[in-house]
Amino acid sequence: ExxxxxxxxxxxxxxxxxxxxxxxxxxKPSEASGDRRRRFLEKLERLLNREWPGHDIQVHAFGSTENHLCMIDSDIDVCIKTSWDGLKSTCYLAARLAKCGMERVVCVPGAKVPIVKIWDPEYQVACDMNVNSTLxxxxxxxxxxxxxxxxxxxxxxxxxxxxxxxxxxxxxxxxxxxxxxxxxxxxxxxxxxxxxxxxxxxxxxxxxxxxxxxxxxxxxxxxxxxxxxxxxxxxxxxxxxxxxxxxxxxxxxxxxxxxxxxxxxxxxxxxxxxxxxxxxxxxxxxxxxxxxxxxxxxxxxxxxxxxxxxxxxxxxxxxxxxxxxxxxxxxxxx
Ligand code: GTP
Ligand code: MG
The missing domain is CATH 1.10.1410.10 (Poly(a)-polymerase, middle domain)
Structure with a gap:
């Protein structure tokens, strides 16, 4: 042709x-949707540091939340940075997040980059997180x-x-x-x-x-x-x-x-x-x-x-x- x-x-x-x-x-996502994302990220960081205090756990968003190409229904991609080995088991992390009110929690331990998927009913956002995969x-x-x-x-x-x-x-x-x-x-x-x-x-x-x-x-x-x-x-x-x-x-x-x-x-x-x-x-x-x-x-x-x-x-x-x-x-x- x-x-x-x-x-x-x-x-x-x-x-x-x-x-x-x-x-x-x-x-283009609205101000309000950007706000929801930011507040979710703050909540996640607070929650992780409350569950496991003293490990300086940092939450860094990546993907479309950060690259200016976010759509209304984009997920939030998160890299959890910590020098503590305890979070290496994504299923352990998943179990704790489920207890803290997160929904649709799934851990994918065998993936190229192991991740945990969650849905936060409070801010109505889906999030994929990895631990220390900073690339x-x-x-x-x-x-x-x-x-x-x-x-x-x-x-x-x-x-x-x-x-x-x-x-x-x-x-x-x-x-x-x-x-x-x-x-x-x-x-x-x-x-x-x-x-x-x-x-x-x-x-x-x-x-x-x-x-x-x-x-x-x-x-x-x-x-x-x-x-x-x-x-x-x-x-x-x-x-x-x-x-x-x-x-x-x-x-x-x-x-x-x-x-x-x-x-x-x-x-x-x-x-x-x-x-x-x-x-x-x-x-x-x-x-x-x-x-x-x-x-x-x-x-x-x-x-x-x-x-x-x-x-x-x-x-x-x-x-x-x-x-x-x-x-x-x-x-x-x-
Ligand atoms: P939407 O979620 O569809 O809005 O787009 P996104 O830009 O967030 O893309 P996606 O969710 O597919 O990927 C999120 C981020 O993960 C990308 O910006 C990359 O940083 C990383 N990523 C995704 N797939 C790969 C891959 O195959 N290899 C590598 N190295 N990084 C990837
Ligand atoms: Mg994404």
């Missing part, structure tokens, strides 16, 4: 950018920095996230599709590879090296004052960018050969990464810190085929009548 249109007409582009701006206003704090800081560099990143990324949720493409664990984190990496790389680029590759710019954490280099350029305005030579509007995003992933990217790399700010080849024979390597998205990991491996071949069709569907709808509401229509299972 050939792309229907190379570009949007001026009228389509204008209408579409306006639609995106008003959708973005609706997606997520660093990759959250990276995303936050990218979002702050150019004012187009936040609305574009929020709208694409909204689209992934409505089209049921945002469930890495249960649905065999991609996590928000993987989607964000695909959006950032798209913006790094515009001509001229809208985002730099923070890992490639000169920066102060920090000591590695568990063998992982966590440093990148985070000097937001010098980074701001990086993309100003690129004049593309939100409408043009969303259209180009669907076109790139629907019609241009060579999934067979390429690896999406935020760390390098470009596409790499599967050969140079030695990823030709990885399992589930149809869609390759390099984890920017643990760069031997393919974030795309949560989607198998048939799932990637489904994603590909969704990109093409969105691109086709936009080239026909630039209707954002139809693009983001809730997917109904047949």
């Amino acid at each position: 050939k792309p229907k249109a190379e570009r949007l007409s001026v009228e389509q582009e204008g209408k579409f950018t306006e639609d995106m701006k008003s959708l973005f206003e609706k997606l 997520a704090l660093d990759n959250t800081k990276m995303i936050k920095t990218y979002v702050e560099i150019d004012e187009r990143v936040r609305p574009l990324a929020m709208i694409i996230k909204h689209w992934t949720k409505r089209r049921v493409l945002n469930d890495a664990a249960g649905g065999g599709t991609l996590s928000s984190y993987t989607w964000i990496c695909m959006i950032l790389n798209f913006l790094q590879t515009r001509d001229p680029p809208i985002l730099p590759a923070l890992h490639q710019r000169p920066h102060k090296k920090r000591p590695p954490i568990n063998g992982v280099d966590v440093s990148f350029d985070d000097d937001i004052e010098t980074l701001k305005g990086f993309g100003h030579n690129n004049k593309e509007t939100l409408g043009e960018l969303l259209f180009a995003f669907f076109k790139k992933y629907g019609h241009e990217l060579d999934y067979e050969k390429k690896v999406i790399s935020v760390r390098h700010g470009k596409l790499l080849s599967k050969e140079e990464k030695n990823w030709q024979y990885l399992q589930n390597n149809r869609l390759c998205v390099e984890e920017p810190f643990n760069f031997t990991r393919n974030l795309g491996n949560t989607a198998d071949d048939s799932s990637v085929r489904g994603l590909h069709l969704e990109f093409r569907r969105a691109h086709r709808i936009l080239s026909e009548d630039a209707d954002l509401a139809t693009v983001c229509e809730q997917y109904e299972f047949p």
